[in-house]
Amino acid sequence: MHRYHPVVATPLTDVPASLGADGVRRLYRLMLLTRLLDERLWIVVRQGKAHFVLTGRGHEAAQCASALAVHAGSDWVYTYYRSLGAAIALGFTPYEIFLGVLGKAADPISGARQLPNHFSSRRLRTPTVSSSVATQIPHAVGTAWATHLRGEPVATLCYFGEGATSKGEFHEALNVAGLHRLPVVFFCENNGWAISVPLAEQVAGGSVAARAAGYGMPGVLVDGLDPLAVYQATDEALRRARRGDGPTLIEATCLRLTPHSSDDSDAYRSDDERAALAARDPLPAFRDRLLAAGLIAPDEPERWTDEFRASLLADQDRADALPPPTAERARRWLYQEPR
Amino acid sequence: MHRYHPVVATPLTDVPASLGADGVRRLYRLMLLTRLLDERLWIVVRQGKAHFVLTGRGHEAAQCASALAVHAGSDWVYTYYRSLGAAIALGFTPYEIFLGVLGKAADPISGARQLPNHFSSRRLRTPTVSSSVATQIPHAVGTAWATHLRGEPVATLCYFGEGATSKGEFHEALNVAGLHRLPVVFFCENNGWAISVPLAEQVAGGSVAARAAGYGMPGVLVDGLDPLAVYQATDEALRRARRGDGPTLIEATCLRLTPHSSDDSDAYRSDDERAALAARDPLPAFRDRLLAAGLIAPDEPERWTDEFRASLLADQDRADALPPPTAERARRWLYQEPR
Amino acid sequence: MPEWTMLEAIRETLRAEMREDDSVVVLGEDVARKGGVFGVTAGFLEEFGPLRVLDTPVAEIAIAGMAIGAAFAGLRPVAEFQFADYIHPGYDQLVNEAATIRWRSVGEWGCPVVFRAPCGAGVFGGLYHSQSVEALFCHVPGLKVVLPSTPRDAAGLLRAAIRDDDPVLFFEHKKSYRRYREPVDADPAPIPLGAARIDREGDTLTLVTYGVGVHWGREAADFLAAEGITVEIVDLRTLKPLDTETIARSVAKTSRLAILHEANRTLGVGAEVAAFAAEELFDSLDAPIVRIAANDCHLPYTGEEERGIIPQPADILAALRRLARY
Amino acid sequence: MPEWTMLEAIRETLRAEMREDDSVVVLGEDVARKGGVFGVTAGFLEEFGPLRVLDTPVAEIAIAGMAIGAAFAGLRPVAEFQFADYIHPGYDQLVNEAATIRWRSVGEWGCPVVFRAPCGAGVFGGLYHSQSVEALFCHVPGLKVVLPSTPRDAAGLLRAAIRDDDPVLFFEHKKSYRRYREPVDADPAPIPLGAARIDREGDTLTLVTYGVGVHWGREAADFLAAEGITVEIVDLRTLKPLDTETIARSVAKTSRLAILHEANRTLGVGAEVAAFAAEELFDSLDAPIVRIAANDCHLPYTGEEERGIIPQPADILAALRRLARY
């Protein structure tokens, strides 16, 4: 029986070899870009230019770092609606995301049919996901079955929140993955809340990672605010999967620094609670570690911020100039179309 | 975190006080009656007098002993289609069971609407169960919620097979029970097979009881061929539940000594496998223990067998004389009827 | 009499039932702390406590299954699916369990549960916050299906649903929640399930509809009145059982039948209404039956594309005019 | 040409597809070691190995969901639900996932999965081994629904379903499995999904039906022929999309329409056929449409009580006679 084990924070002197100093800088830049995009998207909604947004503020470390461990385009990835940082790290562009948020026909993800940020890309082997919580978990296991059957040395990474672990889908899928030692990594972003329901009323026993033992697979608890620890845990799990050593369940503790979505009041959390979360924001923490270690120059964070802000505004404008879908398009692709 | 712990076989010198020597004799008689009824039902099908039967041969120890720990009529019990022994121990009569198997209108369980042995009795607080595997597990949790809410000192006992643990229902239900420490005992009869699928392809990790830890509740592994160990484990768990100390998951290892049902060929198991199971039959083993301990007299097993056989034949004949339901009855009780 | 929106009428009726009867309880995702995503149960946690207002995990099988099990033990649960789109994971508990309990126990057990779910489109919700799923339950014996259109009806129907001894699916169109206020009896008489209501009288044609369709129908009828076409609107209110008598009476008068709903056309509730009429009212019909319904498609995030699927005012007018002039 | 029962035709066609195309795989409960509870996949484990013929745990969400995920990765899974009655736990994966994948990804992803399930009554199976659930999927855009009645059709339709790029629900009536043998091409031409078949020609009336209803219809037609009533039987074969053209052509000829199915009447497939006819064929109809279907009820263990629900030969004859003489 496997016991779950926590991953200890990685000191910066010990940067994972497969990441390297350049990788660490890249990781920070991805997190920063994600954060700035996230903030921009909420502004867009507040300005009435979009109906809805849901982002991963406070999840950037967990999302960007884990996605960097993916062999993008070779490994398979199932995201969920909160996976903005993973998407950016995998290779979705802010421009593409604006197209969805602004409801443009040219949105390559869903043609603005889905709510924003329901990622999908054939090129990135990121199959389309729905809003129905946890439905992608059995999909991931099916994909892992397919690649295993064909003997391909690739892994499938599947993201979801801790609320999703309460669903039957989670259980049925992990059981099959455990039974057949399928090459899949389950990555739970535990932000302590499923809309208004806190962890204590969501996960009996209190630990997602501990559930792994019951499925005969390793469970890993990792500090989802520490990008390097997340990278290491995910990298190891993906390697295990790729070399045929079976599935892993990773639980990364994150913060939800925004309301659940732009439709949510967040009234069930107090200002004090929110302030306490903000104080633990993974972004400045990582920046300061990198500055202290001399991995980024003192002026870089601000310079990058300005650059990203400018490019995001340009992306937004470029996207905004495009037309929405037409009523005539509505029934296209209900079924396969003649090719 | 709770670890699951195996219950060790109870020596006969150490009969559980709440059972007592009389209780032990009664337990054996219930197991014997169940077995003889079981055998009779298969004959009835073979003779073409009934269409279908599914029984619990090899589960008698687990079923009768656990059900004896129930405060029948006060505790709530959810059975499943294999629960013949539990039903007999709770107070269903062979006559009632013949009425269902023979498809008689007077069948008090379902008016012969359900397949046989889908137990239901308001008097015995045994709600009707369906054939859809595991659906009763969330029901049991809902019932425990209701009794908890009303502050009643009663427990809910819920039976199911190890195949049922693969269903989302199992997971969603245990999670809620663990979260709210509801007064419910989950009793899994692990006979190693779900129709043709063996445990090794059903339960990742190999242990049902070990899953309990993930839900923050005690998991108990008990030898389901040892009636006294089963009684003790169930009695303890029900007492915990009744006094408000939360849920328990019990896994009792059983044998499936018959095909899955009268519709199953059992061709996926070899004669050798079947012979090995038959050699572990809990019934003669318990009889011999009781004889050795002097708790039953040498002539009693045979005498009881003859008595039961005779009464079962009489029950069968009495049931067989009654009419089937009529076509006119078909749509009654689809909805509440005027009272 | 208070003036309530439909949302308020539902909230206050539910609250009144919980005050009156201890066995009425509420469970679902975010129903307690948050008071539901639409605020239907706002304030309930404070008044009735966390055991009678249960925030569940994200687990629709458990929501439906626990409600059923609690009903076995004598409660009258009102279970909420956060959106009708998320009822599907609980489908087995509704179809194989709730619907069959009384019948399979020859009347010994029942399932007095109300399963509530906000439904319907027009809110930029995409394909998982827009669905109309009511027809998926009307084929299933043992269930009842309700979908009110007005604050008053919502109050009376919810009261009846909670007091009903059988499982009732109670759908609430999100676009009806705050459409308007009207005076509602704070102690409303239960409206019998299975009774349609003539929303307005007319002679030219019968428009059978429900939910948001009633409001669309009213707008169309206002328009057509000026053209001398008077539309009799039948608000079904209950979709199962269907009030075929009221439909028959209206068609006997008008000889023309149109059916309108937001849900998809194919095997939508309109199919059953049309089939009933084609069987039983054939001789009264002077014109082909007309179904006005969604164009058999999922629903998108953008309003532009959604208009290609859901019946638009102009479509409704054109269809009704054609029917009137047939 | 081999003579096959419908069960054999399904088995051999599935086997042939697996031989021809490595990406065709099978998963479900008891499909490997046992070869399925009806033996549809008997011998497959030995031929194709445990990875292409996967015995799953008792887990319908996983069965449906894994099939979808495997299809994302390029397989063409044939997923088995052991009985149609046990499809409901997987309903969300079918309705919210399989049905929406192509549309929600504007064509980038597809879901080429066949979901097989034995269905139907008459086998003393009680309410959980008797259901006809096909109508519950016909309201859902993005799905296709097939229900063959003959060995030959089963072969050609299954082949088309496996080769189809979209999700197909493929129901197999248990009472058709071994009803009779007929010569079946071992390399059958795919039968296009959405094409009905005139099972027999007639002039008096059109009987639209499918599955076991075709056999009931044939018996009734034989009987009525002696009375000078000739019945044109339209075997729908595919229930979604519906072949309305074939229906229209037949009704244009006969002017009388009856619909027959074992499934429950209310919002059964017959409702859609009737509604279509009442809208589009109104002027050709000389008589009310007649639906012959189950009496909106669950199905019991005993044959006696079942007869009170499912259309009996006498009921069918009486209804068709009435229609012929209207």
Ligand SMILES: Cc1ncc(C[n+]2csc(CCOP(=O)(O)OP(=O)(O)O)c2C)c(N)n1
């Ligand atoms: C099946 C289903 N039920 C309910 C919902 C409504 N809903 C959307 S997000 C959410 C909470 C999910 O929480 P979690 O999995 O922790 O993810 P987080 O949003 O916190 O990242 C709920 C209940 C849904 N989308 N799908």
Ligand SMILES: Cc1ncc(C[n+]2csc(CCOP(=O)(O)OP(=O)(O)O)c2C)c(N)n1
């Ligand atoms: C939801 C559902 N899926 C499939 C079936 C078919 N089925 C009946 S019994 C069974 C195996 C159950 O095995 P287990 O839970 O171990 O119980 P056992 O029969 O071994 O006591 C299956 C798959 C069913 N009844 N319900």
Ligand SMILES: [Mg+2]
């Ligand atoms: Mg969360």
Ligand SMILES: [Mg+2]
């Ligand atoms: Mg078993």
